[in-house]
Amino acid sequence: MADNVNNNLDAYWSREQEQVLAALNSRATGLTSGEAAGLLKAYGPNQIAKSSQYSGFVLFLQQFKSPITLMLLGASVLSYFLGDHADAVIILGIVGISSGLGFWQEKSAGDAVNKLLALVELKANVLRDGKYAEISLAQVVPGDIIALNAGDIVPADCLLLASNELFTNEAAFTGESFPVEKKTSVLPADTAIAARANVVYMGAHVISGTATALAVHTGLKTEFGHISAGLKTKQPETDFEKGIRHLGYLLMQITTIMLVLIFLVNALMHKPVLDSFLFALALAVGLTPQLLPAIISVNLAKGARQMAKQKVIVKRLSAIESLGSMNVLCSDKTGTLTEGVVTLNAAMNAACQPSDEVLFLAGVNSALQQGFKNPIDDAILQKTPKECNTTKRIDEIPYDFIRKRLAILTELKDGNVLVVKGALNNILEVCTRIKTAGGEEDIQSHLDAINKHYHELSDGGYRTLGIAVKKMPGVTTISKSDEAGLTFVGYLTFFDPVKKDAAEIIHQLNDLGIRLKIITGDNALVARHIGSSIGLGEPKVITGAQMRQMTDEALFGQVGGTHIFAEIEPDQKQRIILALKKTGKVTGYMGDGINDANALHSADVGISVDTAVDVAKEAADLVLLDADLGVLINGVKEGRRVFTNTIKYIFMATSANFGNMFSMAGASLLLPFLPLLPKQILLTNLLTDFPSMAIATDRIDEEDSVRPRQWDIGFIKKFMICFGLLSSVFDYLTFWVLLHFLKAGEHEFQTGWFMESVVSATLIVLVVRTRNAFYKSMPGKYLLLATLVIAGLVLLLPVMPFMATFGFVPVPPVFYGAMLVIVVLYLLSAEVFKRFFFKKWGG
Numbered sequence: 001m002a003d004n005v006n007n008n009l010d011a012y013w014s015r016e017q018e019q020v021l022a023a024l025n026s027r028a029t030g031l032t033s034g035e036a037a038g039l040l041k042a043y044g045p046n047q048i049a050k051s052s053q054y055s056g057f058v059l060f061l062q063q064f065k066s067p068i069t070l071m072l073l074g075a076s077v078l079s080y081f082l083g084d085h086a087d088a089v090i091i092l093g094i095v096g097i098s099s100g101l102g103f104w105q106e107k108s109a110g111d112a113v114n115k116l117l118a119l120v121e122l123k124a125n126v127l128r129d130g131k132y133a134e135i136s137l138a139q140v141v142p143g144d145i146i147a148l149n150a151g152d153i154v155p156a157d158c159l160l161l162a163s164n165e166l167f168t169n170e171a172a173f174t175g176e177s178f179p180v181e182k183k184t185s186v187l188p189a190d191t192a193i194a195a196r197a198n199v200v201y202m203g204a205h206v207i208s209g210t211a212t213a214l215a216v217h218t219g220l221k222t223e224f225g226h227i228s229a230g231l232k233t234k235q236p237e238t239d240f241e242k243g244i245r246h247l248g249y250l251l252m253q254i255t256t257i258m259l260v261l262i263f264l265v266n267a268l269m270h271k272p273v274l275d276s277f278l279f280a281l282a283l284a285v286g287l288t289p290q291l292l293p294a295i296i297s298v299n300l301a302k303g304a305r306q307m308a309k310q311k312v313i314v315k316r317l318s319a320i321e322s323l324g325s326m327n328v329l330c331s332d333k334t335g336t337l338t339e340g341v342v343t344l345n346a347a348m349n350a351a352c353q354p355s356d357e358v359l360f361l362a363g364v365n366s367a368l369q370q371g372f373k374n375p376i377d378d379a380i381l382q383k384t385p386k387e388c389n390t391t392k393r394i395d396e397i398p399y400d401f402i403r404k405r406l407a408i409l410t411e412l413k414d415g416n417v418l419v420v421k422g423a424l425n426n427i428l429e430v431c432t433r434i435k436t437a438g439g440e441e442d443i444q445s446h447l448d449a450i451n452k453h454y455h456e457l458s459d460g461g462y463r464t465l466g467i468a469v470k471k472m473p474g475v476t477t478i479s480k481s482d483e484a485g486l487t488f489v490g491y492l493t494f495f496d497p498v499k500k501d502a503a504e505i506i507h508q509l510n511d512l513g514i515r516l517k518i519i520t521g522d523n524a525l526v527a528r529h530i531g532s533s534i535g536l537g538e539p540k541v542i543t544g545a546q547m548r549q550m551t552d553e554a555l556f557g558q559v560g561g562t563h564i565f566a567e568i569e570p571d572q573k574q575r576i577i578l579a580l581k582k583t584g585k586v587t588g589y590m591g592d593g594i595n596d597a598n599a600l601h602s603a604d605v606g607i608s609v610d611t612a613v614d615v616a617k618e619a620a621d622l623v624l625l626d627a628d629l630g631v632l633i634n635g636v637k638e639g640r641r642v643f644t645n646t647i648k649y650i651f652m653a654t655s656a657n658f659g660n661m662f663s664m665a666g667a668s669l670l671l672p673f674l675p676l677l678p679k680q681i682l683l684t685n686l687l688t689d690f691p692s693m694a695i696a697t698d699r700i701d702e703e704d705s706v707r708p709r710q711w712d713i714g715f716i717k718k719f720m721i722c723f724g725l726l727s728s729v730f731d732y733l734t735f736w737v738l739l740h741f742l743k744a745g746e747h748e749f750q751t752g753w754f755m756e757s758v759v760s761a762t763l764i765v766l767v768v769r770t771r772n773a774f775y776k777s778m779p780g781k782y783l784l785l786a787t788l789v790i791a792g793l794v795l796l797l798p799v800m801p802f803m804a805t806f807g808f809v810p811v812p813p814v815f816y817g818a819m820l821v822i823v824v825l826y827l828l829s830a831e832v833f834k835r836f837f838f839k840k841w842g843g
Contacts, residue, residue, distance in 0.1 A: 011189035012159055012216050013196045019216060020159050028144035028161070029125030046140045046156060046218040048225050052827040053700035115270040122614050124155040151613025152396065153592070154204045157222045158213035160184045164370070165398045166209035168200055169597075179207040179400075193223065205597065205615040208400035244454040246713050247650065254658075262665050269669075279668065280680050296646055299696045303642035310634040311625035313610075319621035321646070322605045322640030323588065327708045328580055329509065329632075330517045330573075330603070331590040333530050336629050337505075337518070338496040342375040344383050345462055349490040350434050350446065352453050358490035361467050363388030365421040368408045369396060376465070379494060395478045401521075401570050401595045405430075409478045418470040418478060424454055427466030431488040440487055453491065458525030458717060461533070462493040503535040505629045513638055513707045516629075517580075518564045519573055519589075519599075527566035539563035547572050555579045570595030577602045586708065592616050592627070607632065635703045644704045647716075648769045649695050654720040655768065656688070660725025665726075667735060671762055673746045675735075675808050680754055682720055687794065688761045691786040701770055723768065726833055730760065730826040737818050747809040751798050754808065756819045758794045760826050762787050767830045773837050774831060 012020050021027060031039070123134040127145035140146070140155045149155065150432070154168065160182060167179035185198045196750035202214055203224040210644040219225055292409060300317040305315055316319055331337070347359035363384025366377035368391065381388070384527035394416060397407040405422030420427065426449065432442040457464045468486035499505075509516050520527050524541050531539035542558060550558070552575075559579040568576070573591070577599050580587045589596070589603035592612030600606035600619035608620035609627040617623055624631050676684070734756045738744040744752055770777035779787075795816065798808045 009216055013191060013199050014133070014189040016186060017159065017161055017184075017214070020216065021143075024143040024214070024216065026145070026214065028145070029130055030145040031141070031143050032129055036128060036139070036141050039143060040139060041220055043117070043141055045138040047138050048220065081208075081637070082419060122153060122618060124153075125149075130625075140218055142215050142218055146215055147212055148200070148206050148211040150206050150210075150400075151206050151615055152206045153197060153614040153618055154200045154202055154206070154213075155218075156202050156215035157217040157224075158200050158215050160198050160200065161212045161214055163211040164396060165210050166200075166211045166402075167203045167207040167400065168202045169178045169207055170201060171196075178362075182209075182211065205618075209398045211578050221417055225620075244310050247716060250717070251711075253327035260561070262668060265669055266674075275674065275678070279674050279681070298693070299642045299646050299649075302696045307622075307635050307638050311631050312638075313623045313625065315623060315700055316621040319605050320639045321643045322586060322639075323622065323636055324641075324643040325586040325708050325710045326588045326605055326636065326639075328515050328517060328585040329588045329590065329629075330519050330577065330580070330599075332520050332592075333518050333522070333527070336590060336627055337502045337530060338498055342463075342494050342496050343377045344379045345493040345495045345549060346727040347383075347490065347492055350436060350450070350488060352491065355490050358467050358492070359384055360388060361419050361469065361489060362421060362492055364391050364410055364412075365406060365408045365419045365467075368393040368726075369406055370396070376494060394476055397478055397480055397487075403480070403483070405483065407478065407483055409472065409475065409672060415471060415473045416475055418472050418482060418486070420468045420470075420483060421465060421492070424450075424464050424466040424491070427468050427486075429490065430483045431466075431468050431486045433485075435487055435489050436644040443488055450488070455525060457491070457493055458523050459529065461526060461529040462495055463522055463526055465494070466490075467491040467492060469679070498530060499617045501630065502533075505633065506535050508633050509629070511706060512633065513604055514636065517562065517576075518566075519568055519576060520564070520566055521568055522566060524564075524566040531564050536563050541566055543567045544569050544572055547575070554580065556582055559583065560585075573597070573599035574602050586710065590629075590632070591699055619725045640705045640709055641700050643709045644700045645695050645698050646763075647694055647709075648698065650716060651719050651768050652695075653692065653717065654766050655723035656727060656764055657685075658720050659731065659759065659830065660684070660757055662724060663728045663731035666732070671749075673749075676750055676754060676757075679806055680750060683806060684754060684758050684761075687758050687790055689781060690790050692782065694782040694786045695765075695769075696833055697782045698769060699778065701777050703771070715841060719837070722833070722837055723830065726830060727760070727764070727826070730822055730829070731757070733748070734819070734822055737822065742818060744811075744815075747807060748811055748815070751811050752806045752815050755794055755798070755816075756822055759791045759819070760823050761825065762790050762794075763827060764830060767827055767834060771834070 009020065009023055012023075015023075025035075078195045122137050124137050124140050124144075125132050125147040126135050126140060127147070128135070132147055137153070137155045142156070144156070145161070146155060146158060148166070149624075160166070161184065163183050165742050166182040168182055180194075180197075182200055187196060187198060195439050200211070201224060202222040217225075226332070260280075263276055263280040266279065267273055274327075297317075300314075300320050303320045304314040304317060305617070307320070347355055347362060349355040349358055362380045365383070366380040367388045369377065370393075392411040393408065394411060395409040397405075399406040403422070404426040405420055405421045407418055409416060409418050409468050411417075420430070428443070428447070431443050434446050434450075436446075454464055467489045469489055470482070470486045472482070475482075506516055518527060518531060524543050528539060528541055540562050541564045542562050544565075546811075547555065547565070547568070555575065556579050560583055561575060565572070565576055573589075573596065577587055577589055580626055581602075581604065586604045586607040589599045589605055590607040591600055592609050593616060596608075596612075597615045597619045600608065600616060605622065606620040607622045607624065608616045610617075610623045611627065612620075622635065664675050664681070731753075733750075734753055738749050738752050742752070744747070765783070766779055769779060769783075778784075797806075799810050
């Protein structure tokens, strides 16, 4: 059915509305719930990225995507057919268990994140069963009637049925960043995409105005779907993701060199070729931190769950680590530094005297407007008479962020009147006259007095709007050109008190190494007043007008020392963010408006709130369920915990694995037998991975949460080499003790070194997990428990009956004593060396 309908809708922009409605089996009153359910089944979910029902299976297969792992599996199968059944099965089993652990961790993490994302799912306002209701964007079907308002994401490719001053952003389709005007019409069939003024596209967003639209195409059938099908788009890499990728390249290079050299040398020494190949592969697997993707996923997912408890929903997991690295936060003041409850303070005439007329006109303007609802209109309506709601609405020019005005044509006792409300300067620029006690006069002679009143009100912390009128007898429709020759009537002042804890929150941000910068559309005087009230002292302020005169280089030099950006236009927000990033700052941006989307996209961490418009929530990486910077502070601390625990695993895995593999490579060249069998190496790797899975639950030191943490691959290299070589020193000490003191044979050597290797690699976590002395920084209970259980289990393995299949043999008690002494010496040496290392290289 879906294909037949789509074939009847070619060039739907060239058809009458009734034809398109009929082709979709829809009507002006919308679909019923039953019809929509059937269409959803026929068309599928309104999504660009198809979700596969085999996603769990695919995720499991991805655990085996490493070329080394695949080669190891192939060699094991070959070994099986050559008669070495036991070893082949053991190796396959260990690889399967290790991959299963990674799958379970990543699957659990993914499921947890999906549940959190459902909390901030975007909605569409759709006409179903004769009334409008909010539904998930994924449930929109062709034939749905959709109401669009400023700030909404367009949920499907739609034909406009009605519109009022509708402007949308279609940069994704046209490359044009300016708003595009949309209106109902019938266009030629060959009209280009950019010229289809009667169509709105999925993925665009409404800048201003309102509309009623008919969904024609959804999902992959949309223009956005066609574009996406030909592109592999993904979010830009964060610094942390880049670091992980570079670390992977480094390990891959080391692994490849070791694999080739060790295999060739062992083969030249006439050791069995297949055993030598399996040994080299097992060494390569041991060097690679196989669980790193899973550990990162689990760390991030746990962080997301913890942040959800603090009322912070994470939409993009990698943003958690960027949040921990953030050292500059840009935010508007409303609702974050102020209470966000706007109160109408006064309605005054042009002489700054209380005026019922100004209050009534403001109430009419706010009550009749059908565009984007906002706190200012709500504040006005709370104090205006009820008759404002009964006044007849004739036409409207919705508010937009360029004009900064809202115009309503209404019928009053004097006839049709245009009532305009907006930012004072934007009102004054379209006024030629002023209403005074003696009648109307030319406004020019009053401008100095108006500006004086404006500055006095602003200095007091009041946001000030203007009200103007124009008689328009007999007129029934208006356009922006009618906003001229108005008469200035008076002022509206609003007050949004500073939060009681705002100054304390600023202090906490400073303690965390984060500098707050206020970006606001309010005038500089109000912004400066707020800045002083929250403890910024004498803040440095740059206005939007000043920014327009600055080159990018000049802004680059000024942006770091500026506390407040006031009277800022929408496109300037993004410019500020890019300038801050250019200075090397990890920048967060907090916004909830239509004009915040570009800045949210450009920031390292885009932050919005649950009450934000759709386009802001869609662009954000994090969504706060409460518009409170105090909530965000908890999120920052969690981001730093996640970052720190991920780095712990990298330190432990790379240094211990590098040391052990370096030791084994050297030993294999000196000994007449393999120092560990391939299956023993893989078992070592598997057992040391178990404690690693608990790293996500570990505590972190206070100093790791009070400063921004950033990726430093150079520091990780130093740590890996230094602590790897230290580990290797004690490995070679173990070799000497086993061979010359304990006179161990092949199997005793392998058993003794296996115990020392696993126990030391497990316990070293307790040392490298902290910069402090290990006894001053207690690990999390799960990490400590997992570490002790694995260490204890390893000591029992040689005496377990089935361990003979792994090549282990019981060893006399003196072996345990010798290995214990070596492990204790290793841990003490690492503790002492750690202090020297961090003192010299910091990090």
